Structure formats: C-alpha cells, structure tokens
Amino acid sequence: MGDLSRIEILPQAFLSRMREMLGDEYEEFLESYQKPRTYGLRVNTSKITCEEFEKLVPFPVTRIPWTENGYFYSEDVRPSRCPMYQAGLYYLQEPSAMTPAACLPVNPGESVLDLCAAPGGKATALGAALKGQGLLIANDISTSRARALLRNLELFGISNSFVTNETPARLAEQFPEFFHKILLDAPCSGEGMFRKEEALAKDWTPEKSHELARIQRELILQSADMLRPGGLLLYSTCTFAPEEDEGTISYLLEQRENMELLELPAYEGFSPGVPEWGNGNENLRKCVRIFPHKMNGEGHFLALMKKQGQPDMVQQPSSVRPDANTRKWLELFLEEIGLQTLGGKAFDWNRVETRGDKVYYLPPVNTGFRGLTFLRNGLYLGDLKKNRFEPSQPFALALYKNDVKAVISLPVADSRLTRYLKGETLLIEEGEARGKKGWHLLCAEGYPLGFGKLVNGTLKNKYPAGWRV
Known part of the structure; x- marks a missing residue:
C-alpha cells in the first residue's frame, strides 16, 4: 500500500x-x-x-x-x-x-x-x-x-x-x-x-x-x-x-x-x-x-x-506426584541429559503429572480448576513410550542456558542450525558435544533450540515436523 x-x-x-x-x-x-x-x-x-x-x-x-x-x-x-x-x-x-x-x-x-x-x-x-x-x-x-x-x-x-x-x-x-x-x-x-x-x-x-x-x-x-x-x-x-x-x-x-x-x-x-x-x-x-x-x-x-485494599500473596502450591513408571523413565532421561535445573530452578517432582502417555510439569500454583475448557496446564514435558521417555519441543525451549550438561552449542551464524530447523541430520565434529552419545540439547550460543540424538558423530534430528522452518 x-x-x-x-x-x-x-x-x-x-x-x-x-x-x-x-x-x-x-x-x-x-x-x-x-x-x-x-x-x-x-x-x-x-x-x-x-x-x-x-x-x-x-x-x-x-x-x-x-x-x-x-x-x-x-x-x-x-x-x-x-x-x-x-x-x-x-x-x-x-x-x-x-x-x-x-x-x-x-x-x-x-x-x-x-x-x-x-x-x-x-x-x-x-x-x-x-x-x-x-x-x-x-x-x-x-x-x-x-x-x-x-x-x-x-x-x-x-x-x-x-x-x-x-x-x-x-x-x-x-x-x-x-x-x-x-x-x-x-x-x-x-x-x-x-x-x-x-x-x-x-x-x-x-x-x-x-x-x-x-x-x-x-x-x-x-x-x-x-x-x-x-x-x-x-x-x-x-x-x-x-x-x-x-x-x-x-x-x-x-x-x-x-x-x-x-x-x-x-x-x-x-x-x-x-x-x-x-x-x-x-x-x-x-x-x-x-x-x-x-x-x-x-x-x-x-x-x-x-x-482498594491490601494484597494477599497466599497461594496454594501444586501437589501432585508422578506414578512410579513415569518417574522411572523420566528420571533416566533427566540423568542422561544431565539436568541441573529447569528454567534456572530445581526440578520439582511434586509438579509432575501423567495423563495417558503424556507427561506435564504443572505450574507451582494449584490449577485444579474443574469444568474449564483449556488447551494446556503447565509445561508439556513429553511422552512415555515403551521402555523410554521421549521429550517434547516445549520442554527443550523451557530450558535455560546451563540447565543441562549434554549440549551441543553452535554459533548463531553456523548453517547447521538452519539445517536443524529444517529437520535435517547434522554432522557434529569432535569436541563440539559434551557427551559421547544419546540425547543432546542443540543450542545457539548456549541457548536451547531443540533435542537430537547423537550417534557416532551424527545428530539425529528430533525437531518436530510441525515446528520446522
């Protein structure tokens, strides 16, 4: 115009x-x-x-x-x-x-x-x-x-x-x-x-x-x-x-x-x-x-x-507990990536809830509000598969810099980041990954972008199709 x-x-x-x-x-x-x-x-x-x-x-x-x-x-x-x-x-x-x-x-x-x-x-x-x-x-x-x-x-x-x-x-x-x-x-x-x-x-x-x-x-x-x-x-x-x-x-x-x-x-x-x-x-x-x-x-x-009036900061905290199966496989995954914190804060197992095969991390304030139509309560962590936990893309983006140990951090200008966002497999050079194999968090200058699985110097892309550029 x-x-x-x-x-x-x-x-x-x-x-x-x-x-x-x-x-x-x-x-x-x-x-x-x-x-x-x-x-x-x-x-x-x-x-x-x-x-x-x-x-x-x-x-x-x-x-x-x-x-x-x-x-x-x-x-x-x-x-x-x-x-x-x-x-x-x-x-x-x-x-x-x-x-x-x-x-x-x-x-x-x-x-x-x-x-x-x-x-x-x-x-x-x-x-x-x-x-x-x-x-x-x-x-x-x-x-x-x-x-x-x-x-x-x-x-x-x-x-x-x-x-x-x-x-x-x-x-x-x-x-x-x-x-x-x-x-x-x-x-x-x-x-x-x-x-x-x-x-x-x-x-x-x-x-x-x-x-x-x-x-x-x-x-x-x-x-x-x-x-x-x-x-x-x-x-x-x-x-x-x-x-x-x-x-x-x-x-x-x-x-x-x-x-x-x-x-x-x-x-x-x-x-x-x-x-x-x-x-x-x-x-x-x-x-x-x-x-x-x-x-x-x-x-x-x-x-x-x-x-008018005085503010009241009293809040009812979340109080749910994951079932034993959820805790087992999620704990193994968190150990694999070396989770230190989530969003800069200690991981709170009292906020983990399983619905079907999906695992969520509820807000720290109780949101058990029945009868409301909602799309999401808290953070979608990922899915329980047979004998494993598969992380979600929202979980990756909720992580802060230095939250996990298993990272591959590339410069913003590295063309591999763009290829990752398109869903491509990446070649990772020796010394670029903190771990030898398994789940890693791909980062731009240390800031999380998404998950991948490292096998023999190759990062298998786990960036979801619906998120791709």
Whole structure:
C-alpha cells in the first residue's frame, strides 16, 4: 500500500472525528500516514539479557526508548528466520503494542491473567516477568487463536501457564478476587492500526465502536471482579475512539467505586487522557494515549487501575506426584541429559503429572480448576513410550542456558542450525558435544533450540515436523 493510498482508504467519518479531536494537530496526524510503518521485537529477558542479545543478534537493531527490552529493526530484515527467534529469545511485536505489558508491574510469584491474550504478544511478556514463578492464565475465546497463543507461549519457554479457551464470564465465575495483576487488551475497532492493516480501515464503521464499547464494558467489570484487593488492572486498546477508551474507563469508575486510576510511567511522546472524552472525571488525565504523529509506532490507549485494599500473596502450591513408571523413565532421561535445573530452578517432582502417555510439569500454583475448557496446564514435558521417555519441543525451549550438561552449542551464524530447523541430520565434529552419545540439547550460543540424538558423530534430528522452518 503506497503512501497516498494509506490516506485514501481512511473513512471520511473517521477523519472528521479525528479532526474534531485533534484540532491543530490534525494535519500532523494525517502526515504520519505517509510515513513507513515501524517494526519491532521484544527480548525475552527471562532467558537472555539485553546486553547479551545486542552482542549476538546478527542484524542491526536500535533501542525503543519507551520499552526497556524493545528494539526497532528495518523492514528488509527477516528476524523470524534467525535461530535466536526459534530459541525463543525474542518476540516480534509492533513497537507501541509493547507498552501495555511493560506498564503492568508483574512480580515473580503472582497470579496473573491476560484475558484476551491471543496471539500472545502481551502474554509472553507477562510470563517472562514471572520468571517461572506463580501462575499465568492466558485466555482467548477463539479456539484457533488460543492455539496460536499456546504456540507462542511454548516458543518463549513459559513453563507456568494455564492456557484457557473460555468466555470471560465463565472465568469471572471461577476466579472471584483471585488475580494480583490483570491485563485486558480489549477487542476494539483498531483505528490505531489503520496504517499497518488496510483491511481494518476498509471494514470500519462508526457503529462498530458502539457495539465494541458495550463488550468492553462487560469485560472490564468482569476483570475488576477477578482482581484481588490491592491488585492492578491494565486496560488497553489500539483505537482512538473516545467511547472505547475514556468512555469505558469512566463506566468502570462509576460502576466499581473500589477502583482508582493510577499514574502511568511518563515518556515525552505520551499524551494524557482527555476528561471531556469520558464523563469529565479529571483523573482520566492519568490515562495515556499514543498517537503516530508523536511516537514512532501505531496508536494505543492505556489505563492502569488499582483495587482498594491490601494484597494477599497466599497461594496454594501444586501437589501432585508422578506414578512410579513415569518417574522411572523420566528420571533416566533427566540423568542422561544431565539436568541441573529447569528454567534456572530445581526440578520439582511434586509438579509432575501423567495423563495417558503424556507427561506435564504443572505450574507451582494449584490449577485444579474443574469444568474449564483449556488447551494446556503447565509445561508439556513429553511422552512415555515403551521402555523410554521421549521429550517434547516445549520442554527443550523451557530450558535455560546451563540447565543441562549434554549440549551441543553452535554459533548463531553456523548453517547447521538452519539445517536443524529444517529437520535435517547434522554432522557434529569432535569436541563440539559434551557427551559421547544419546540425547543432546542443540543450542545457539548456549541457548536451547531443540533435542537430537547423537550417534557416532551424527545428530539425529528430533525437531518436530510441525515446528520446522
């Protein structure tokens, strides 16, 4: 889509409203649609530091100033083809879209909900912040989108997630005042993404905002009711529509008097909320608006709210035990690869559960929630075969650097990594493997990529067909 066509496809009713909203800034706003869109990635700081990432990344990146682990990259780069991406070291995300999760202060050990989580950009950020402790419930009402969400959480190595495919109303029944932190990135009219996605502009009508605002108001009340006293709720949209932004926050504050707006972190390009676009409450200035003529990204709206009261960190730990057969074969496998830790922490046998022939590592917080539709509870470790345990790809990606001894670590630029990701058998030179034979973890610069079986200098590829590049 050329620069001129970007403006031509913008609906006239949308432009008229934006002119009224922005006044003297309108022409500058319109000019932003003639500028190229920006591309970004967010580093998985639960696996790698930003400093180490900058040393290893094989293509040019520059820091995103409003997100400490975000980077711009140029349009001609293909970062999804890099082994670092397949190792879960970063997530591709529009730069402004990184802001909501970055503005919700998540601490290890908390229970966190991402209510409308697919495809996983914000859920992966929340999961990384938990560092394998506590519980992340990532939900999406669409089954197909929930599958994409699960895949991205697995790619990022999130071991303590519970991926649900439920209606928000059902979750609200199940989890009254349960979560320490909730992110509601609400379904919206997407006006902030018109520069990025032409189809959104073509499908836009003023009536859509009315219907979406009704849905948002249901969701935000349900979110507030699932929040513990002292907990934080971050509401975000990628639209400029006042009805969906300040209007929805105004509704929450009117309906739930125990919720209060908090100041968000300041950045020179952030614009404050406008009380007149809501119910006139002066506290609405604490909201943040992101406009493309003021920031090097697309449009967003954010509001951070706190529920009155004192937070309670009491959590019920997982308490399951593997059957003897599971423990026998899994223990032999863990000994073979020389497991030291899982995600940097001691392996906890009280979290191992077997269902049929599949073995899972449950989150450290009890997730025995009956009656909920879910895709995954915890980490899928692998399968019990006849007289052996076969590890899964999510298990490989949940391992951190130095978690196991039996590794083969190759430079990021080594072409064998690309061949491995395509499913090919690799030749391993003497001295490159820590062990002589058997299961090994293939790594890019020490960061796990997947499993293989080493036999006489040949690594038999165990990278699953469905994951191959």
